[in-house]
Amino acid sequence: MRPDAWHLTEDIDEFLSHANDFLCSRPALHTMQLTVLEKLRTRGADAYGGAGTVVGRLERAGEVGATFYRLPSGGLGVTPLTPEQAGTLAEHLVALGHCLRSISADHNTATAFAEAWQRHAGATPTLRVRLHLYRLGTLTPPEPFPPGRGRLAGEPDHEHLMRWCREFAEDVGEAVSIDAASWDGTRFAEKRYTFWETPDGTPVSMAGLNPMVGGQVRVDPVYTPAHLRGRGYAGAVTVEVSRAARAAGAKEVVLFTNAANPTSNALYRRVGYRPITDWAAYDFAYGTP
Template identity: 75%
Template sequence: MRPNDWHLTEDIDDFLAQAGDFLRSRPALHTMPLTVTEKLRALGPAGSGNPAPVFGWLEQSGEVRATFYRFPGRGLSVTSLTPEQADTLAVRLVSLRHALPSVSADHTTATAFAEAWQRHTGATPTLRFRLHLHRLGTLTPPEPAPPGRGRLVDDRDHEHLIRWCREFAADVGETVTIDAASWANTRFAEKSYTFWETPDGTPVSMAGVNPMVAGQIRVDPVYTPAHLRGRGYAGAVTVEVTRAALAAGATDVVLFSDAANPTSNALYRRIGYVPIADWAGYDFTLTESEDS
C-alpha cells in the first residue's frame, strides 16, 4: 500500500480504524460522514438494505488528511480538499471507472473537484444547491415565544411524521419515496423528532435530530407547513431540540440551511447559530463509463 495516496475500502470497520480520529477531530465540519458512518456501523453488514458504500481516505506523511464516501449509483461526499488533492482523487476514481452523478462538500472543495472531474472525464458540472452550515454559539430563545409547547413524537404520530417528512423532501427538491413501506430505509428513519403544538394540542411544526456522534448532533429537518409559516413555530421547535441536545451533552449542535432562503438563515442566526462553512452540490452530465 502506497502511504501517500488515496486508499479505498468497503469495510466500515477498516475505514473507521484508519480515519475515525480524523473525522472526530472536527466534528462540526465532519457532521455528514460522522452521521453516515455511525448509522452504517450500528446497522452492521447489509443492515441498511442498500449496496455497500465505498469509503476512502487520503494519507500524507503518515496522517489522514481527507476522506470520502459514496453509495453505488449515488454521488460523492468528501471532506475539505486542496485543488491538488481534488485532482488526485478525480484521477484515482477515473482509473477505477467510477461514474459519478454528483459531488457535495464545502463550496471550495466541491468546486475544485467538479473542475477536476470535468478535466478528466469531460462531464459538465452544474451547481444544484448551495447551503450554509451553522454551529450553535449561544442559544438565544425568541421572545416572546409562540403559544404552545414542544412534544416528543411517538408511535401515534407516525403517519403525520411521514407526511411532513415527505412534504419537507419535496420542498427541498429531494427525489425520494417516503411512505410506511420505505420509511426504514430513508435518511429520516434514524432521527428523533419533536413537534411544536399549539395550546389545543395541534402540531404546527417539527424538528428532527440525528443521534449524537463525537459530541455533535445535527438538527435536521426543520419543517413547518406553508400555511403556518411566519408565526415563530420553526424557531420555537428548533430551540426545543437544541436545548435537548445540549442537555444530552452535545458539544457541537449544527444544522444546514438553504443559502437562498434569507428567512431561515436570519431565524437561525437570531436564536444563536453561527455560519461556519458554505456547502455546495454539483451534478455531472453522466458519462458512458460503467459505474463501479
C-alpha cells in the same frame, strides 16, 4: 509510496480504525461524514441501498488528512481538500473505473472536484444547491416566544410525521418516496422528532435530530406547513431540540440551511447559530457514446 496516498476499502470498521480520530477532531465540519459512516457501521450495506459503498482516507506519514465516501447511488461526500488533492482524487477514481452521479462537500472542495471530474471523466457538472453550515453558539430563544410547548413525537404520530416529511422533501426538491413501506429506507427514519404544539395540543411545526456521533448532533429537518409560517413556531421548535441536544451531551449542534432562503438563515442566526462554511452539491451528467 507517494507523500500523499489514498487508501480505499469497503470495510467500514477497518476504515474507522484509521480515520475516526481525524473525523472527530472537527465534528461540526465533518458532520456528514460522521453520520453517514455511523449509519453504514450500524446497518451495513443495506443502509444506502445495498453493496457498493467505498470509503477512502488520504494519508501522509501515517496521518489522515481527508476522507471520502462513495455510495451505491454514485453520490460522493468529501471532507475539505485543496484543489490539488481534489484533482488527484478525481484522477484516481477515474482510473479505478468509478462513475459518480454527484458530490456534496464544502463549497470550495465541491467546486474544485467538480471541475476536476469534468476534466478527467468528461462529465458536465451542474450546481444543484448551495447551503450554509451552521453551529450553535449561545442559544437565544426568539422574542416574542409563541405560546405552546415542545413534545417528543411517538408511535401514534407516525402517519403525521410521514406526511410532514413528504411535504418537507417536496419543498426542498428531494426526490424520495415516503410511506409506510419505504420509511425505514429513507434518511428520515433514523431521527428523533419533536413537535411544537399550540396550547390546545395541535402540532404546528416539527424538528428532527440525527443520532449523536463524535460529539455532534445535526438538526434536520425543520418544517412548518406553509399556512402556519411566520408565527415563530420554527424558531420555537429549533430552540427546543437544540436545548435537548445540548442536555444530552452534544458538544456541537449543527444544521444546514439553503443559501437561497434568507428567512431561514435569519431565523437560525437569531436563535444563536453561527456560520462555519458554505456547502455545495453538484450533479454530473455524461454524454451519450
